[in-house]
Amino acid sequence: MSGAGGFDDEPEHEEEESFGRPFLGRAMRAEPVETVPTSEDHEGHEEHHTAADHRPYLLTGGRTGGGESGIGIETLLVRDTAVIPRQTSWSPEMSKIIAACDSAVAVAEVAARIGLPIGVVQVLAGDLVTSGVLLRSMQPSMSLADDVLFIERLINGVAAL
Amino acid sequence: MSLPSETMNPAGTATKRPPIPVKILISGGFGVGKTTTVGALSEISPLSTEAPMTSAAIGIDNAGDGSLKTTTTVAMDFGRVTIDDSIILYMFGTPGQDRFGFMWNDLADGALGGVVLVDPSRLDDCYVALDYFEKIKLPYVVAVNQFAGRATMTLDEVRHAVNVDADVPVVGIDARSREQVKTVVLTLLHRILARAKARKGD
Numbered sequence: 261m262s263g264a265g266g267f268d269d270e271p272e273h274e275e276e277e278s279f280g281r282p283f284l285g286r287a288m289r290a291e292p293v294e295t296v297p298t299s300e301d302h303e304g305h306e307e308h309h310t311a312a313d314h315r316p317y318l319l320t321g322g323r324t325g326g327g328e329s330g331i332g333i334e335t336l337l338v339r340d341t342a343v344i345p346r347q348t349s350w351s352p353e354m355s356k357i358i359a360a361c362d363s364a365v366a367v368a369e370v371a372a373r374i375g376l377p378i379g380v381v382q383v384l385a386g387d388l389v390t391s392g393v394l395l396r397s398m399q400p401s402m403s404l405a406d407d408v409l410f411i412e413r414l415i416n417g418v419a420a421l
Numbered sequence: 422m423s424l425p426s427e428t429m430n431p432a433g434t435a436t437k438r439p440p441i442p443v444k445i446l447i448s449g450g451f452g453v454g455k456t457t458t459v460g461a462l463s464e465i466s467p468l469s470t471e472a473p474m475t476s477a478a479i480g481i482d483n484a485g486d487g488s489l490k491t492t493t494t495v496a497m498d499f500g501r502v503t504i505d506d507s508i509i510l511y512m513f514g515t516p517g518q519d520r521f522g523f524m525w526n527d528l529a530d531g532a533l534g535g536v537v538l539v540d541p542s543r544l545d546d547c548y549v550a551l552d553y554f555e556k557i558k559l560p561y562v563v564a565v566n567q568f569a570g571r572a573t574m575t576l577d578e579v580r581h582a583v584n585v586d587a588d589v590p591v592v593g594i595d596a597r598s599r600e601q602v603k604t605v606v607l608t609l610l611h612r613i614l615a616r617a618k619a620r621k622g623d
Binding site for chain 1: 439440442462468499502511513528531534560603611616617618620
Protein backbone atom coordinates (compact mmCIF):
# COMPACT_ATOMS: atom_id res chain seq x y z
CA MET A 261 0.00 0.00 0.00
CA SER A 262 1.32 3.37 -0.86
CA GLY A 263 1.71 5.87 1.91
CA ALA A 264 -1.27 7.97 0.99
CA GLY A 265 -3.54 4.94 0.96
CA GLY A 266 -3.51 4.81 4.73
CA PHE A 267 -5.79 7.79 4.91
CA ASP A 268 -8.66 5.79 3.54
CA ASP A 269 -9.14 4.08 6.85
CA GLU A 270 -9.66 7.24 8.82
CA PRO A 271 -11.59 9.70 6.78
CA GLU A 272 -12.94 12.03 9.41
CA HIS A 273 -10.44 12.45 12.18
CA GLU A 274 -8.23 15.22 11.02
CA GLU A 275 -9.03 17.16 14.15
CA GLU A 276 -9.18 14.27 16.55
CA GLU A 277 -5.58 13.49 16.96
CA SER A 278 -5.54 12.95 20.68
CA PHE A 279 -3.59 9.79 20.20
CA GLY A 280 -1.62 10.72 17.14
CA ARG A 281 -2.31 8.98 13.92
CA PRO A 282 -2.04 5.32 14.77
CA PHE A 283 -2.45 4.04 11.26
CA LEU A 284 0.22 6.27 9.91
CA GLY A 285 2.41 5.51 12.86
CA ARG A 286 2.10 1.81 12.28
CA ALA A 287 2.71 2.16 8.61
CA MET A 288 5.85 4.11 9.16
CA ARG A 289 7.19 1.54 11.56
CA ALA A 290 6.22 -1.20 9.10
CA GLU A 291 4.48 -3.22 11.76
CA PRO A 292 1.94 -5.82 10.78
CA VAL A 293 -1.46 -4.21 10.86
CA GLU A 294 -3.35 -7.41 11.57
CA THR A 295 -2.84 -6.93 15.31
CA VAL A 296 -5.63 -4.38 15.03
CA PRO A 297 -8.59 -6.00 16.75
CA THR A 298 -11.79 -6.35 14.83
CA SER A 299 -15.18 -6.93 16.33
CA GLU A 300 -15.02 -10.60 15.39
CA ASP A 301 -11.74 -11.65 16.84
CA HIS A 302 -11.81 -9.23 19.71
CA GLU A 303 -13.62 -11.29 22.27
CA GLY A 304 -11.24 -12.61 24.79
CA HIS A 305 -8.43 -13.59 22.49
CA GLU A 306 -6.26 -10.65 23.22
CA GLU A 307 -4.89 -11.52 26.62
CA HIS A 308 -1.36 -11.52 25.36
CA HIS A 309 -1.73 -7.88 24.54
CA THR A 310 -1.72 -5.31 27.25
CA ALA A 311 -3.75 -2.21 26.72
CA ALA A 312 -0.52 -0.34 26.22
CA ASP A 313 0.20 -2.40 23.14
CA HIS A 314 -2.70 -0.75 21.39
CA ARG A 315 -3.00 2.82 20.48
CA PRO A 316 -5.83 4.12 22.66
CA TYR A 317 -7.41 5.37 19.48
CA LEU A 318 -7.96 1.80 18.33
CA LEU A 319 -9.73 0.76 21.50
CA THR A 320 -12.42 3.31 20.84
CA GLY A 321 -12.78 2.75 17.13
CA GLY A 322 -11.28 6.14 16.50
CA ARG A 323 -13.67 8.03 18.72
CA THR A 324 -12.39 10.46 21.30
CA GLY A 325 -13.85 12.30 24.22
CA GLY A 326 -17.12 11.90 26.02
CA GLY A 327 -18.86 14.38 23.77
CA GLU A 328 -22.15 12.93 22.62
CA SER A 329 -22.74 10.76 25.65
CA GLY A 330 -21.99 13.62 28.02
CA ILE A 331 -19.67 11.41 30.04
CA GLY A 332 -17.38 13.75 31.94
CA ILE A 333 -14.27 12.83 33.86
CA GLU A 334 -16.20 13.05 37.13
CA THR A 335 -19.33 11.28 35.91
CA LEU A 336 -20.09 8.45 38.31
CA LEU A 337 -20.62 4.97 37.00
CA VAL A 338 -22.05 1.94 38.72
CA ARG A 339 -22.87 -1.49 37.48
CA ASP A 340 -26.59 -2.08 37.15
CA THR A 341 -26.96 -5.35 39.00
CA ALA A 342 -30.58 -5.68 37.91
CA VAL A 343 -29.49 -6.11 34.35
CA ILE A 344 -28.53 -9.43 32.92
CA PRO A 345 -26.78 -8.36 29.78
CA ARG A 346 -27.56 -10.35 26.68
CA GLN A 347 -24.09 -9.70 25.55
CA THR A 348 -21.72 -11.47 27.88
CA SER A 349 -18.43 -11.10 26.12
CA TRP A 350 -16.95 -7.67 26.15
CA SER A 351 -13.67 -6.42 24.93
CA PRO A 352 -11.00 -6.81 27.61
CA GLU A 353 -11.08 -3.08 28.22
CA MET A 354 -14.84 -2.99 28.63
CA SER A 355 -14.71 -5.97 30.99
CA LYS A 356 -12.22 -4.12 33.13
CA ILE A 357 -14.43 -1.06 33.21
CA ILE A 358 -17.45 -3.10 34.25
CA ALA A 359 -15.47 -4.86 36.95
CA ALA A 360 -14.27 -1.52 38.33
CA CYS A 361 -17.83 -0.21 38.73
CA ASP A 362 -19.17 -2.44 41.48
CA SER A 363 -19.72 0.68 43.52
CA ALA A 364 -20.24 4.19 42.20
CA VAL A 365 -16.96 5.51 40.92
CA ALA A 366 -15.92 8.39 38.69
CA VAL A 367 -14.70 7.90 35.15
CA ALA A 368 -11.31 9.31 36.11
CA GLU A 369 -11.03 6.84 38.96
CA VAL A 370 -11.94 3.92 36.71
CA ALA A 371 -9.27 5.07 34.29
CA ALA A 372 -6.66 5.32 37.02
CA ARG A 373 -7.49 1.95 38.51
CA ILE A 374 -7.42 -0.01 35.27
CA GLY A 375 -4.66 1.95 33.61
CA LEU A 376 -6.45 3.28 30.56
CA PRO A 377 -6.49 6.87 29.39
CA ILE A 378 -9.51 8.84 30.56
CA GLY A 379 -10.57 9.53 27.01
CA VAL A 380 -10.80 5.82 26.25
CA VAL A 381 -12.83 5.12 29.38
CA GLN A 382 -15.17 7.99 28.51
CA VAL A 383 -15.97 6.48 25.15
CA LEU A 384 -16.25 2.85 26.23
CA ALA A 385 -18.25 3.73 29.34
CA GLY A 386 -20.62 5.66 27.11
CA ASP A 387 -21.19 2.46 25.14
CA LEU A 388 -21.77 0.48 28.31
CA VAL A 389 -24.25 3.05 29.59
CA THR A 390 -26.06 2.93 26.28
CA SER A 391 -26.29 -0.84 26.49
CA GLY A 392 -27.64 -0.65 30.04
CA VAL A 393 -24.83 -2.46 31.82
CA LEU A 394 -23.70 0.65 33.64
CA LEU A 395 -25.74 3.37 35.24
CA ARG A 396 -24.36 6.86 35.21
CA SER A 397 -24.99 9.75 37.53
CA MET A 398 -27.70 12.01 36.27
CA GLN A 399 -26.81 15.34 34.89
CA PRO A 400 -28.49 17.90 37.09
CA SER A 401 -31.25 19.86 35.45
CA MET A 402 -29.77 23.09 36.70
CA SER A 403 -26.16 23.98 37.27
CA LEU A 404 -25.16 22.78 40.71
CA ALA A 405 -23.28 26.02 41.15
CA ASP A 406 -26.59 27.88 41.12
CA ASP A 407 -28.39 25.48 43.42
CA VAL A 408 -28.35 27.18 46.81
CA LEU A 409 -29.83 24.25 48.69
CA PHE A 410 -27.37 21.86 47.16
CA ILE A 411 -24.38 24.05 47.98
CA GLU A 412 -25.60 24.41 51.54
CA ARG A 413 -25.89 20.66 51.82
CA LEU A 414 -22.39 20.32 50.46
CA ILE A 415 -21.05 22.86 52.96
CA ASN A 416 -22.68 21.02 55.84
CA GLY A 417 -21.26 17.77 54.57
CA VAL A 418 -17.72 19.05 54.25
CA ALA A 419 -17.88 20.77 57.61
CA ALA A 420 -18.89 17.48 59.19
CA LEU A 421 -15.92 15.58 57.75
CA MET B 422 -22.29 -1.61 20.00
CA SER B 423 -25.59 -0.84 21.67
CA LEU B 424 -27.84 -3.58 22.91
CA PRO B 425 -31.55 -4.00 22.38
CA SER B 426 -33.81 -2.84 25.10
CA GLU B 427 -34.55 -6.34 26.43
CA THR B 428 -31.55 -5.90 28.63
CA MET B 429 -33.15 -3.06 30.49
CA ASN B 430 -34.79 -3.38 33.84
CA PRO B 431 -38.32 -4.55 34.10
CA ALA B 432 -40.31 -1.44 34.81
CA GLY B 433 -40.39 -0.45 38.44
CA THR B 434 -37.30 -2.23 39.70
CA ALA B 435 -35.35 0.89 40.28
CA THR B 436 -31.69 0.20 40.75
CA LYS B 437 -29.79 2.59 42.87
CA ARG B 438 -28.77 5.66 40.96
CA PRO B 439 -25.20 6.72 41.38
CA PRO B 440 -24.70 9.75 43.65
CA ILE B 441 -24.18 13.23 42.27
CA PRO B 442 -20.54 13.96 41.53
CA VAL B 443 -19.13 17.31 42.54
CA LYS B 444 -15.87 18.45 41.07
CA ILE B 445 -13.47 21.06 42.31
CA LEU B 446 -10.09 21.82 40.83
CA ILE B 447 -6.86 22.19 42.75
CA SER B 448 -4.52 24.07 40.50
CA GLY B 449 -1.04 25.50 40.64
CA GLY B 450 2.47 24.96 39.40
CA PHE B 451 4.60 21.86 39.71
CA GLY B 452 5.62 21.07 43.23
CA VAL B 453 3.30 23.59 44.83
CA GLY B 454 1.50 20.92 46.80
CA LYS B 455 -1.52 19.97 44.72
CA THR B 456 -1.27 16.27 45.38
CA THR B 457 -0.55 16.87 49.05
CA THR B 458 -3.62 19.05 49.28
CA VAL B 459 -5.78 16.48 47.54
CA GLY B 460 -4.38 13.72 49.72
CA ALA B 461 -5.00 15.62 52.95
CA LEU B 462 -8.75 15.48 52.48
CA SER B 463 -9.24 12.49 50.21
CA GLU B 464 -10.54 9.22 51.58
CA ILE B 465 -8.37 7.36 49.09
CA SER B 466 -4.72 7.78 48.32
CA PRO B 467 -4.53 10.25 45.48
CA LEU B 468 -4.88 8.45 42.20
CA SER B 469 -3.06 9.39 39.09
CA THR B 470 -4.25 9.06 35.58
CA GLU B 471 -2.85 10.07 32.29
CA ALA B 472 -4.46 12.33 29.82
CA PRO B 473 -3.22 12.17 26.29
CA MET B 474 -1.66 15.31 24.96
CA THR B 475 -3.09 16.39 21.66
CA SER B 476 -0.93 17.43 18.78
CA ALA B 477 -2.55 20.81 19.04
CA ALA B 478 -1.41 21.09 22.63
CA ILE B 479 2.09 20.10 21.69
CA GLY B 480 2.07 22.92 19.20
CA ILE B 481 1.21 25.55 21.78
CA ASP B 482 3.35 24.03 24.46
CA ASN B 483 5.23 26.79 26.17
CA ALA B 484 7.67 24.72 28.13
CA GLY B 485 10.17 27.46 27.83
CA ASP B 486 11.89 27.11 31.15
CA GLY B 487 14.26 24.37 30.19
CA SER B 488 11.96 21.55 31.21
CA LEU B 489 11.60 20.11 27.78
CA LYS B 490 8.85 17.58 27.99
CA THR B 491 9.05 14.81 25.48
CA THR B 492 6.35 12.41 26.61
CA THR B 493 2.92 12.76 25.18
CA THR B 494 0.91 12.15 28.30
CA VAL B 495 0.56 14.08 31.49
CA ALA B 496 -0.41 12.88 34.91
CA MET B 497 -3.35 14.24 36.80
CA ASP B 498 -3.81 13.46 40.47
CA PHE B 499 -7.14 13.38 42.15
CA GLY B 500 -8.91 12.27 45.28
CA ARG B 501 -12.40 11.49 46.48
CA VAL B 502 -14.50 12.52 49.46
CA THR B 503 -17.86 10.91 50.10
CA ILE B 504 -20.08 13.67 51.47
CA ASP B 505 -23.19 11.60 52.05
CA ASP B 506 -25.30 8.93 50.38
CA SER B 507 -25.93 11.09 47.38
CA ILE B 508 -22.93 13.38 46.94
CA ILE B 509 -19.36 12.45 46.15
CA LEU B 510 -16.76 15.20 45.90
CA TYR B 511 -13.81 14.75 43.58
CA MET B 512 -10.80 16.99 43.85
CA PHE B 513 -8.72 17.15 40.70
CA GLY B 514 -5.17 18.36 40.95
CA THR B 515 -4.66 20.05 37.63
CA PRO B 516 -1.31 20.91 36.15
CA GLY B 517 -1.15 24.65 36.01
CA GLN B 518 1.15 25.17 33.07
CA ASP B 519 0.30 26.58 29.69
CA ARG B 520 1.03 23.31 28.04
CA PHE B 521 -1.78 21.60 29.88
CA GLY B 522 -4.34 24.08 28.73
CA PHE B 523 -5.87 21.51 26.42
CA MET B 524 -7.05 19.55 29.44
CA TRP B 525 -8.78 22.40 31.10
CA ASN B 526 -12.00 22.53 29.20
CA ASP B 527 -12.69 18.92 30.11
CA LEU B 528 -11.60 19.52 33.66
CA ALA B 529 -13.48 22.73 34.19
CA ASP B 530 -16.67 21.58 32.50
CA GLY B 531 -19.12 21.20 35.36
CA ALA B 532 -16.59 22.13 38.03
CA LEU B 533 -18.03 24.02 40.99
CA GLY B 534 -14.91 25.99 41.74
CA GLY B 535 -11.18 26.02 42.03
CA VAL B 536 -8.39 26.42 44.52
CA VAL B 537 -5.27 28.12 43.17
CA LEU B 538 -2.28 26.99 45.17
CA VAL B 539 0.52 29.49 45.37
CA ASP B 540 4.13 29.00 46.30
CA PRO B 541 5.28 32.47 47.38
CA SER B 542 8.75 31.81 46.04
CA ARG B 543 7.37 31.02 42.59
CA LEU B 544 4.43 33.31 42.16
CA ASP B 545 4.53 33.20 38.39
CA ASP B 546 3.44 29.58 38.38
CA CYS B 547 -0.08 30.43 39.46
CA TYR B 548 -0.90 33.03 36.82
CA VAL B 549 -2.05 30.56 34.20
CA ALA B 550 -4.57 29.07 36.60
CA LEU B 551 -5.76 32.48 37.78
CA ASP B 552 -6.20 33.69 34.23
CA TYR B 553 -8.09 30.61 33.23
CA PHE B 554 -10.44 30.60 36.20
CA GLU B 555 -11.16 34.26 35.66
CA LYS B 556 -11.74 33.75 31.99
CA ILE B 557 -14.33 31.04 32.50
CA LYS B 558 -15.75 32.83 35.57
CA LEU B 559 -15.13 29.90 37.86
CA PRO B 560 -15.28 30.85 41.53
CA TYR B 561 -11.90 30.34 43.14
CA VAL B 562 -9.84 30.99 46.20
CA VAL B 563 -6.12 31.56 46.44
CA ALA B 564 -4.38 29.31 48.94
CA VAL B 565 -0.81 30.17 49.80
CA ASN B 566 1.06 27.03 50.72
CA GLN B 567 3.18 28.07 53.64
CA PHE B 568 5.48 25.09 53.56
CA ALA B 569 5.69 24.46 57.28
CA GLY B 570 5.95 28.01 58.41
CA ARG B 571 8.45 29.09 55.82
CA ALA B 572 6.45 32.24 55.28
CA THR B 573 8.23 34.42 52.81
CA MET B 574 5.39 36.79 52.07
CA THR B 575 2.36 37.92 53.99
CA LEU B 576 -1.02 37.09 52.55
CA ASP B 577 -1.54 40.75 51.76
CA GLU B 578 1.70 40.82 49.84
CA VAL B 579 0.62 37.77 47.87
CA ARG B 580 -2.76 39.31 47.16
CA HIS B 581 -1.08 42.43 45.90
CA ALA B 582 1.43 40.47 43.82
CA VAL B 583 -1.08 38.21 42.09
CA ASN B 584 -3.55 41.07 41.68
CA VAL B 585 -6.82 39.30 42.33
CA ASP B 586 -10.13 41.03 42.93
CA ALA B 587 -10.71 42.25 46.45
CA ASP B 588 -13.46 39.73 47.01
CA VAL B 589 -11.30 36.73 46.16
CA PRO B 590 -10.25 35.04 49.39
CA VAL B 591 -6.49 34.68 49.85
CA VAL B 592 -5.74 32.27 52.65
CA GLY B 593 -2.72 30.53 54.07
CA ILE B 594 -2.58 26.78 54.11
CA ASP B 595 -0.39 23.95 55.22
CA ALA B 596 -1.25 21.49 52.47
CA ARG B 597 -0.54 18.56 54.75
CA SER B 598 -3.18 19.58 57.25
CA ARG B 599 -6.56 17.98 56.73
CA GLU B 600 -8.25 20.64 58.82
CA GLN B 601 -6.65 23.47 56.88
CA VAL B 602 -7.49 21.95 53.52
CA LYS B 603 -11.02 21.45 54.74
CA THR B 604 -11.16 25.10 55.72
CA VAL B 605 -9.97 26.17 52.29
CA VAL B 606 -12.59 24.00 50.60
CA LEU B 607 -15.24 25.47 52.87
CA THR B 608 -14.04 28.96 52.03
CA LEU B 609 -14.44 28.10 48.37
CA LEU B 610 -17.89 26.60 48.91
CA HIS B 611 -19.06 29.69 50.80
CA ARG B 612 -17.90 31.80 47.91
CA ILE B 613 -19.83 29.59 45.52
CA LEU B 614 -22.85 29.85 47.79
CA ALA B 615 -22.63 33.63 47.89
CA ARG B 616 -22.57 33.76 44.13
CA ALA B 617 -25.50 31.37 43.83
CA LYS B 618 -27.51 33.51 46.22
CA ALA B 619 -26.58 36.68 44.38
CA ARG B 620 -27.69 35.18 41.09
CA LYS B 621 -30.92 33.99 42.59
CA GLY B 622 -31.60 37.52 43.72
CA ASP B 623 -31.17 38.91 40.25
